[in-house]
Amino acid sequence: MASYPLSHLILLLLPVFAFYFNHITAKHAHTTTSIHHHHHKNNHLKAKSNNRLEQAYIALQAWKRVIYSDPFNFTSNWNGLSVCNYTGIYCTQHPNDTTTQVVAGVDLNHGDMAGFLPNELGLLTDLALLHLNSNRFCGILPKTMSNLTQLFELDISNNRFVGPFPYVLLSLPSLKYLDIRFNEFEGILPPQLFNKNLDAIFLNNNRFTSVIPSNLGTSTASVVVFANNRLGGCLPPSIAKFANTLEELLLINTSITGCLPTEVGFLYKLKVLDVSFNQIVGSIPYSIAGLAHLELLNLGHNMMSGIVPEGICVLPSLNNFTFSYNFFCEEEGICTNLTSKGIVFDDRRNCLPEKPFQRSKRECDAVEKQPVDCFEHICGIKSNTTSAVTFHHIPLPSTSPP
Incomplete structure (x- = not known):
C-alpha cells in the first residue's frame, strides 16, 4: 500500500x-x-x-x-x-x-x-x-x-x-x-453495506473473512479497498454493475481465487486495479484492453498464465503495469518493451523466453501441463463436475505483500 x-x-x-x-x-x-x-x-x-x-x-x-x-x-x-x-x-x-x-x-x-x-x-x-x-x-x-x-x-x-x-x-x-481500515474488525462483510449510497469504502487491514458479497456491484462507490483481509472466493461477475461509478479497486492480499471475470473490462471509469498477492489463475481478460482510463494495473504475485495482450500495453492512460510472479509465457508486440512507452513495468518471475529473472523450466512446464480454461470454470469449480479444481499445485512465492 x-x-x-x-x-x-x-x-x-x-x-x-x-x-x-x-x-x-x-x-x-x-x-x-x-x-x-x-x-x-x-x-x-x-x-x-x-x-x-x-x-x-x-x-x-x-x-x-x-x-x-x-x-x-x-x-x-x-x-x-x-x-x-x-x-x-x-x-x-x-x-x-x-x-x-x-x-x-x-x-x-x-x-x-x-x-x-x-x-x-x-x-x-x-x-x-x-x-x-x-x-x-x-x-x-x-x-x-x-x-x-x-x-x-x-x-x-x-x-x-x-x-x-x-x-x-x-x-x-x-x-x-x-x-474503518487498520483495525481489528472480523467476520463476514454484510451484503447490506454495498446497498448503501456510499462514495468511498475503505475496509483494508482488518480480519474480515468469508467471501466478497455477490451484490458488490450494486454499490455506488468510486473507491473500494478490500486489501489485506481473508475474504477468499472469486471476484463476482456482478461487479459489472459498478461500471457507472467505480474508479479505484484494490484487492491486494485478499485470498481471491479463480479467474478474473470478463466483466472487469466493463468498468469503463476504472483508473486503478490492483489484485496482487492473491491466487488468481487463468489468462488476462482481453476486455481490460477497453479500459481507456486505466492508469495502474497490478496483477503481480498470482498464478496467472498465457499471453500478455498488446491491447493492454497500448492503453492510452496506462503508466504502471505489474505482472511479475505469475506464469505468463508470451508478451505481445510493444509489451516486450514497455520502457519505450514510458510505462513503469515489472515482468520478473514469469516464463518469458529470453527475459532475465524468470522462473525455472520445471515450474513453467508444470503449469503448461495443467492449463486453466476460464470459460470452463466458474469460480474455481469445473462446470461439468461438482469437485473443486486444485489450483495450488505450485507454491506461491514467500514474498509478503506491502
Missing part, C-alpha cells in the same frame, strides 16, 4: 453544513481544510446557551472521562460549556436557524489517544464529520451512533476497534465516506 498513498482518495466536502444536504462536489481531496475554515469563520459568533450545545457538552465530557491517555493534550481545554472552543471540535450555524450554533465536526486525527467511545457519543446528533484516524481507541462502536443521522464522513482508521463489522453504521442515512 505504501506505493499508492490513499490521501488523494479522501473527499472534498462543501463547507460543513452544506454537506448535510448536498452531494459531493469534488472527490479524493482532504476535507479538513474546509471544515477548519468554517470553524474559524464562525468562531467569533457569540456562544449562547442552547439545547444542542448542552447535549454536546454532556457527550464530550463523558468522552473525556474515558480517554485514558492523551499525550498531545488534545482534551486539556475540554472544560466549561463553550464546547466550540474545545480543541478538535468544530461548530457552525444550524441550517434552519442561523442564530444557533451546533457541533458539526470532530477531528482528533493523529492524537495518539487511548480510550473508547461512550454511549453519550449519540448525543452529537448534528455531527457531520467524525475523524479519529491514528489513535488508540478500542472496543466496539456504541449502538447509540445510530442517532448520528447527519453523519456524512466517518474515519476511524488506524485504531484498535474490535468485533464484527459495526452494523450500526448501516443505519446512518447520510453517510457517504466510510474508512
